[in-house]
Amino acid sequence: MSEHPTLGDTLEGTVERHPDRDAIIYPRKDQRWTYADFDDRVNRLANALLEAGIEKGDRVATVLYNGSEIALTVFACAKIGAVFTPLNFRLPAGEIEYIVTDAEAEMVLFESATREAVESARPNLETVDEYVFIDDDRADTPSDADGFYEMLESGSPDRPDVRVDENDVYAFIYTSGTTGQPKGVVHEHRDMVEHNLLCIAESNLTRDDVGLSMMPLYHCAELHCNLFPRVHRGAANVIHHEFEPNAVLEAIETHAVTLVFAAPTAWNALSLTAAEMDVDVSSLRLGLYGAAPMPEQVLENCRQHLCDDYLQAYGMTEIGPAGVFQAPEDQLSKQGSAGLPALNHRVRIVEPDADPEQVVDEGAVGEILIASPCTMREYWNRPEATADSLREADGTTWYYTGDLGYRDDDGYLYVVDRKDDMIVSGGENIYPSEIEDVLFTHDAVEEAAIVGEPDDEWGEQVVAYVVADDSITASDLDAFALESDHLADFKRPRTYYFVDKLPKNPSGKVQKFKLRTHEADVEPETESIST
Numbered sequence: 237m238s239e240h241p242t243l244g245d246t247l248e249g250t251v252e253r254h255p256d257r258d259a260i261i262y263p264r265k266d267q268r269w270t271y272a273d274f275d276d277r278v279n280r281l282a283n284a285l286l287e288a289g290i291e292k293g294d295r296v297a298t299v300l301y302n303g304s305e306i307a308l309t310v311f312a313c314a315k316i317g318a319v320f321t322p323l324n325f326r327l328p329a330g331e332i333e334y335i336v337t338d339a340e341a342e343m344v345l346f347e348s349a350t351r352e353a354v355e356s357a358r359p360n361l362e363t364v365d366e367y368v369f370i371d372d373d374r375a376d377t378p379s380d381a382d383g384f385y386e387m388l389e390s391g392s393p394d395r396p397d398v399r400v401d402e403n404d405v406y407a408f409i410y411t412s413g414t415t416g417q418p419k420g421v422v423h424e425h426r427d428m429v430e431h432n433l434l435c436i437a438e439s440n441l442t443r444d445d446v447g448l449s450m451m452p453l454y455h456c457a458e459l460h461c462n463l464f465p466r467v468h469r470g471a472a473n474v475i476h477h478e479f480e481p482n483a484v485l486e487a488i489e490t491h492a493v494t495l496v497f498a499a500p501t502a503w504n505a506l507s508l509t510a511a512e513m514d515v516d517v518s519s520l521r522l523g524l525y526g527a528a529p530m531p532e533q534v535l536e537n538c539r540q541h542l543c544d545d546y547l548q549a550y551g552m553t554e555i556g557p558a559g560v561f562q563a564p565e566d567q568l569s570k571q572g573s574a575g576l577p578a579l580n581h582r583v584r585i586v587e588p589d590a591d592p593e594q595v596v597d598e599g600a601v602g603e604i605l606i607a608s609p610c611t612m613r614e615y616w617n618r619p620e621a622t623a624d625s626l627r628e629a630d631g632t633t634w635y636y637t638g639d640l641g642y643r644d645d646d647g648y649l650y651v652v653d654r655k656d657d658m659i660v661s662g663g664e665n666i667y668p669s670e671i672e673d674v675l676f677t678h679d680a681v682e683e684a685a686i687v688g689e690p691d692d693e694w695g696e697q698v699v700a701y702v703v704a705d706d707s708i709t710a711s712d713l714d715a716f717a718l719e720s721d722h723l724a725d726f727k728r729p730r731t732y733y734f735v736d737k738l739p740k741n742p743s744g745k746v747q748k749f750k751l752r753t754h755e756a757d758v759e760p761e762t763e764s765i766s767t
Contacts, residue, residue, distance in 0.1 A: 239402075240401075240402040240426065240429075241402070241425075241429050242314060242400045242401070242402055242404070242406075242425040242429065243310075243311065243314035243406055243425050243428055243429065243464070244311065244314040244315040244400060245429075246429060246432060246464070246467060246468040247271075247274075247275055247278065247311055247314075247467055247468075248275065248395075249468075250271050250467060250468065250469070250470045251271045251272055251275045253443075253470060254271055254443060254470040255270060255271055255272035256270050256271075256272065257270060257271055257443065257470055257472065258270060258271075258446075258472040259271040259273070259274040259467070259472065259473060260274050260304050260307060260473055260475065261472060261473065261474045261475070261491060262303060262304040262474075262475045263474070263476075263487070264303065264476070264477050265303070265304065267304050269304070271470065274307075274308075274311075276393045277308055277388060278308055278311045278312050278315060279312075279315070279391070279392070279393050279394060279395055279396065280388050280389070280390075280391035280392065280393055281308050281309065281312035281387065281388055281391055282311075282312040282313075282315040282316045282391070282396045283391040283392045283394070283396055284387040284388065284390055284391035285312055285313070285316060285318060285343075285387075285391075286316055286396060286398070287390070287391070288343070288366050288382070288387070289342075289365065289366070290316065290318050290342060290343055290366075291316075291318075292316060292317030292318065292398055292400070292404070293317060293318070293319060293405070294318050294319065294342045294343070295318070295319045295321045295339045295340060295341040295342060295343075295408060296309065296313050296318050296319065296320060296321060296341065296342070296343045296345070297321040297322070297323055297335070297336050297339065297341035297343065297344045297345070297364075298320075298321070298322045298323060298344075298345045298346075298454065299323045299325055299327070299332060299344065299345070299346045299347075299350040299353070299354055300322075300325060300345060300346065300347055300350065300370065300453075300454070301325050301347065301349055301350075301452075301477050301478055302449055302450065302452065302453045302475050302476060302477050302478060303347075303370070303475060303477060304475060305345070305347075305370045305384055306322070306453050306454070307453070307463065307473070307475065308388075309345060310322075310407075310459070311467075313406075313407075314400070314406060314425070315395070315396050315398065315400065316396050316398045316400070317398055317399075317400040317404050319339075319405050319406070319407060319408055320406065320407040320408075321335075321336075321339045321341055321407065321408045321409075321410075321420075322407070322409065322453070322454035322455075322459070323335055323336070323410070323454060324452070324454055324455075325349065325350050325452070325454065327353065328353055328356075329353045329354075329356035329357040330357070332353055332354060332357040332361075333357040333360045333361060334417065334418075335410050335418060335420075336357070336361050336363070336364060337360070337361065337362070337363065338420060338616070338617065339408050339410075339420055339616065340363045341361075341363060341364060342363060342364060342365050342366065343364065343365065343366040343367070343368065344361070344364050344366075344367050344368070345367075345368045345369075345370060345384065346367070346368075346369060346370070346381075347369070347370045347371050348371045348374065351369070351378070354367075355378070366382060367380065367381035367382065368381060368382045368383070368384050368387065369381040369382070369383060369384060370384040370385075371384075372384055372385050372386060373385060400425065401425070402424065402425050402426035402429070403424055403425070403426055404424060404425055405422055405423070405424055405425075405613070406423050406424055406425045406428055407422075407423050407428075408420040408421065408422060408616055409421045409423060409456050409553050411552075411553050411554075419615045419616070419618050419621060420615060420616030420617070420618075421553045421554050421612045421615060421616075422612055422613040422614050422615070422616050423556075423612055423613070424613055427556060427609065427610040427611065427612070428460065428464060428556075428610070429468075430580075430609045430610050431460055431461075431464070431465075431556040431558065431610040432464050432465045432468040433465075433468075434556075434558065434578055434579055434580070434610070435460075435461050435462075435464075435465040435549075435558060436465045436468065436469050437579060438547065438549075438558075438561050438563075438578065438579075439465070439495065439522060439524065439547055440522075441465055441466065441469045441471060441495070442469065442471065443469055443470040443471055444471070444494075445466065445469070445471040445472070445494045445495050446471065446472040446473075446474060446491055446492055446493045446494050446495070446519075447462055447463075447466045447471055447472065447473055447474065447493070447494070447495040447496070447497075448474045448475075448476065448484065448487055448488065448491070448493045448495070448496050449462060449463055449473060449474070449475045449476065449497075450475075450476040450478065450479045450480075450483075450484050450487075450496075450498070451479065451497055451498055451499070451502070452478075453475075456553050456556070456557045457497065457526050457527070457549075457557060458497060460556060460557060460558075461497065461524070461526070461549060461557070461558055462495070462497045462524070466495075471495075472491075474487055474491045474493060479498075479502060481502075481505045481506050481508075481509040482509060482513065484496070484506060485506065485509060485510055485513055485515045485517060486515060488515070488517045488519060488520055489515050489516045489517065489519075492519040493519055493520060494519055494520060494521045494522070495520075495521070495522050495524065496520065496523055496524065497523075497524040497525065497526075498523070498524075498525055499525060499526065499527045499528070500525055500527065500528050500529070500530050500531065500534055503523065503525055503530065503534060503538050503542075504531075504534045504537070504538075506538070506542060507534065507537035507538045507540070507541045507542055508537065510541040510542055511537070511540075511541050517541075517542055517543070520542055520543040521543060521545065522543065522545050522546070522547060522564070523538060523542060523543055523545070523546045523547070524546070524547050524548075524549065525546060525547075525548055525549075526548060526549045526550065526551070526557070526558070527745065529548065529562075529571070529572050529573070529574070529651075530546065530548065530567070530571075532571055535567060535568075535571070544564075545564035545567075546564055546567050547561060547562070547563065547564055548561065548562035548567075548574065548575060549561055550562075550574035550575065550649070550651065551606070552637060553612075554611065554612045554625065554635055555606055555608045555610055555611050555612070555635055556608060556610035556611070558578060558610075559577065559578055559581050559583075559606045559608050559610075560574045560575050560576065560577055560578060560581070560583065560606075560649050561575045561576065561578050562574060562575030562576075562648075563575065563576075566648070570646075570648050572650065573644070573648040573649060573650050574641075574648075574649045574650065574651050575648060575649065576647060576648060576649070577606075577649075578608075580608075580609050581606060581607065581608050581609075582606070582607040582632070583604065583605070583606055583607075583643070583649055584604075584605040584606075584607075584634065585600070585601075585602040585603070585604060585605070585641065585642060585643060586602050586603055586605055587602055587603070588602060588603040588640070588655050589603065589636075590603075591627070591629065592605060592627060592628075592629035592632075592634045593629055596642075598643070598645075599642055599643070599644065599645070600642060601640055601641065601642045601652055601665075601667075602640065602641075602642070603636060603637065603638070603639070603640060603655055604637045604639045604640070604641045604649070604651070605634040605635065605636055605637065606634070606635050606637060607632050607633060607634050607635070608635065611626070611633060611635050612626075614626075624636065638654060638655045638656065639651050639652075639653070639654060639655065640652045640653050640654070640655050640658060640667065652667045652669060652670075653667040653668055653669045654748075656748075656749075657687070657748055659686075659687070659688035659696050659698055660688070660695055660696055661688065661691070661694045661695060661696045661697060661698060661726070662694045662695065662726065663695075664726060666688075666698060666726075666727050668685070668686035668687065668748075669686075670722070670723065670727070671684075671686045671698065671700070671717075671723060671727055671728075671729065672684045672685065672686050673722070674716075674717060674720045674722055674723045675700065675702065675713060675716075675717070678704075678708075678713065678716050680704045680705040680707065680708040680712075681702060681703070681704045681708070681713075682703040682704060683702070683703040683738055683746075684700055684701065684702045684703070685700070685701045685738050685746045685748060685751060686698060686699070686700055686701075686729065687699055687701070687748050687751045687752050688752070689731070689752070697730045697731070698727060698728065698729045698730055699729055699730065699731040699732070699733065700713070700729035700731070700732050700733065701733045701735055701738060701751055702732055702733065702734055702735070703734075703735060703736065703737060703738060704734060708734075710731075710732040713729075713732060714728060714729070714732075717729070738751075739751065
């Protein structure tokens with residue numbers, strides 16, 4: 237063990253304390269491993285990776301759904317200093333090619349569900365020497381890929397003889413891209429171990445907890461805020477291949493799950509499903525969520541049908557991702573806020589793009605900066621982007637989030653919108669989220685996204701992309717906006733695009749740049765409103 241622990245050390249420490257406690261429960265493949273079992277398999281895979289030519293610093297890419305295999309891979313990489321590079325399992329071949337090439341990955345792990353995309357990208361993946369197929373127990377396996385479980389069986393159970401230090405790179409986590417091509421966020425072992433302790437403290441995590449991972453483990457929210465802290469603490473991890481509300485609720489009952497993380501949209505689906513199912517979810521003690529505040533009605537439904545307490549984390553891949561927490565006791569009294577800065581974290585609101593010292597007046601909207609011990613080292617091969625996002629002042633490194641927000645009299649953070657999404661019309665700053673919130677309250681509206689379009693007279697005009705019932709018209713929504721006490725007339729959309737869906741990234745956030753540049757895969761029906 238190094239002087240300061242690495243991710244591999246966190247697992248080994250848990251094995252010393254709790255070798256016989258459940259570590260991984262993967263019902264899809266009928267796998268149930270203690271921490272000693274899990275560590276044995278991690279060592280076997282790590283040594284098999286070394287045998288396959290993977291060395292410290294080499295990138296190992298995964299295009300995998302949730303499973304025991306991705307958990308084994310991330311810890312095996314951690315033990316030999318390889319750089320874990322998880323990809324979204326929904327990516328098409330072209331995007332796989334972009335990320336694998338950008339990361340210069342030497343190995344790619346994939347499965348049956350991602351095989352077609354990986355094999356389509358393969359002719360252009362010049363840096364990759366090894367392919368590993370995790371479904372090698374099936375008859376139809378690729379002839380030109382190694383079998384994951386064959387590798388696992390071939391590896392030695394001894395601890396790999398590789399020195400890994402806290403400042404070594406643990407992963408390239410590619411941002412999901414709300415503003416363009418994804419960038420590789422470089423995280424070190426040190427900041428991940430620090431982040432583990434933060435999440436353990438905020439959720440009061442104990443060794444008796446049972447967590448369920450059904451949000452994607454390629455994403456840092458599920459991986460860094462949930463799986464890693466649970467392994468560090470010695471809690472159990474039930475893994476589901478993907479999210480399915482009925483299966484999740486049944487798993488809570490079967491495995492006495494105490495902790496679940498989900499985005500608010502998934503919590504909404506769980507609460508509505510629980511209302512219709514005869515299922516015992518009394519073991520659930522805490523619901524964790526992020527990506528957006530919990531709408532009041534959704535929170536009410538969840539409290540009624542699931543559990544009483546919820547914990548929100550706000551942040552982004554670059555800072556770990558959690559940097560601000562809204563505690564269970566603040567869910568109602570501070571509804572709509574992101575919460576307070578996490579332990580050892582600082583938040584500052586400044587004029588957009590200004591120096592860290594140019595703090596706005598109390599209560600004013602500005603760009604959110606976060607100082608965190610869990611901040612990334614850099615963007616891989618993006619020195620200019622790194623310099624834009626990480627800036628020093630008085631010995632403190634501040635991360636520029638690109639989010640706009642303010643803090644109330646009690647210091648609670650409220651996120652208003654993305655800086656790039658702000659609309660300037662007739663010299664007025666207009667924040668899309670406040671318009672979206674109004675439209676969302678209309679019964680016929682499922683989703684709404686507001687963007688600015690160039691306008692010769694006003695600079696930009698407000699336009700709305702709406703997913704709604706066929707019965708609703710632009711005139712109906714305009715009348716609804718006019719009647720609202722929460723929206724000034726000049727902020728009303730002047731054009732409505734009715735669409736079947738909105739383009740989203742893997743986190744579920746709307747990719748507004750695709751709407752602004754008309755890259756979205758939508759065929760809108762357009763209705764304009766006279767001013």
